[in-house]
Amino acid sequence: MSFVMVLTVAFKALARNKMRTALTMLGMIIGVSAVITMVALGTGAQSSIESQIQAAGTNMIMVSAGNFQQGGVRMGQGNASSLTPDDALAIRDVPGVQYVAPGVNTRGQLVAGNLNWGTQVQGTDVDLPSIRSWPMKTGAFFTPIDVTTASKVAVLGSVAHEQLFGADIDPVGQVIRINNQPFTVTGVMTSKGQSGMGQDQDDVVYVPYTTVMKKLRGITYIQNITVSAASAAETTPTADRIATLLRSRHQIQDNNDDFMVRTMEEMASVRVQATETMTALLAGIAGVSLLVGGIGIMNIMLVSVTERTKEIGLRMAIGARGRDVLMQFLVEAVVLSLVGGSIGIALGLGFSKGVTAWMAWPTKVSADSVAVAFLFAAMTGVFFGFYPARKAAALDPIDALRFE
């Protein structure tokens, strides 16, 4: 029997059992599209959760001066004057470090026009928005030149902005006074709300750390250094390397460090757990979807075994060889799988795009899910289509004809 004949017979068989053909394909379509859509939704959710946790600063390392002893009296964090801008520069070259921002703070009274507001004046470096994943609302953060020249420029937190100008007024280019010195406003940060510790992160004004040191406080040391590691996994080893570097720079032999290095390990473990939970959830959803689709395919195929066994008996009775029958069933199963699977993939991609477009839910179609779903559905279809046919074709024609 030529291949053209096999195709003819197979397509006629598919056409004359339209309901079975459609239902089998439906099983494939539901299975494949559900897996693709669900995994896309889950992957999207996973990556957005990850970026949220990332934004919270899981890869942040805080180096602070402190734990300074003087004759048995331990002074507590931030009181030592041992941390210098040169330490920050040296940390920049530690492997695994991405961004570094030296910090030095003071309280200040801000005046703009006839309004004034007392707040935290934080001296920092240009990398701060990158470290905190913190975008600008208007204007721009100050520049490296502002830092090297200790310029009198200021970036307002949103609470400081509201208190000094009102939320509707763009303060960029305006001059405010901090402790009676004029500062030009270059930008306003977006609102970030409270920190994990309950501090209002928006009630603040950022200025170059050099400006705080030289113009506001007149000191040569810094209070802390905020570092971000290149990746969350690199955080702890990087923190260890920073500690080693500072110990050698500060010539510390016994364990009497004059600084503290802290990572947000708790946040990091939350992140790991969240990722693990999401991965398990995804695997579960994909598994259930595949199972549902697979059972659908299997049911349709098995329900028609009796009818199809008789059909095989008849075909053999009028002269079909076992091979002819098997080829016909194989072609049928493959055509069903290809068409059903392709429609399923198309629908899955469409649903994913649709969810993103209409519900603004991030989705990410993974090639793995497409491949696994398609292969599983196709294998189920071919197995349950082909296996009963193989059994039937091995019978004597009369036994297949009489099959109940």
Added chain:
Amino acid sequence: MDSTVIATRDLVKTFVVGDHQVKALRGINLDVPRGEFLTVTGASGSGKSTFMHIIGCLDRPSSGQYLLDGQDVSTMSKNDLAGVRNKKIGFVFQGFNLLSRTTALDNVELPMLYGGSTLKAAERRRRAKDMLAAVGLGERMLHYPNQLSGGQQQRVAIARALINDPSILLADEPTGNLDSRTSIEVMGLFQRLNIERGITVLLITHETDIAEYGTRTVAFRDGKVLTDKPVLRRRAADEELANLQEPAEAV
């Protein structure tokens, strides 16, 4: 060439049902010359259907020989048997065994798709149409089996059995599901095929009057041939049909 088409020697068929061995055939010796119209009768369980399935190469004997055109069928491979069923034998079942949801035309065309036929699609179609017309179904070629009466379905099955020009036509209770008038019509068709085309016909029936349409009748009992005799007064279906003509109604 020998004029004997079918010859069986000590044909035995044993079924295993649970722990029991059921002997359906206990040594059948039968010769069928070319062109004969042989009817096989017997009560149910007499082994006549089993015999017919073996003759039709749908089943294989447990022991004994079956020579078809002088060839020993019991030594043939499965694929060769498929070829024999395709080319040499036309089989008509009691239950018609048409493919459902498939037109009469497609059903008749089916045997031409198998057996390595090199006919073009248009030629296959033309031959199937001719064959349906020959059995009197020229008007209903595109009907589905469930749109045809029992007699019409059996004619489709006969057309399908004949499409590859077999030398033997086997029929297992072809009138079992038909009313008496339709039965006579179908028997008329068999008689014409036997007389006009010289096709050897083997026909199973449990009705003795149907058996009288043949030229020779064999009775089975308990897996053995009980009687084997020529039909003395052969019935002619076409004449009977002509006499029935008056109250004719559409089938």
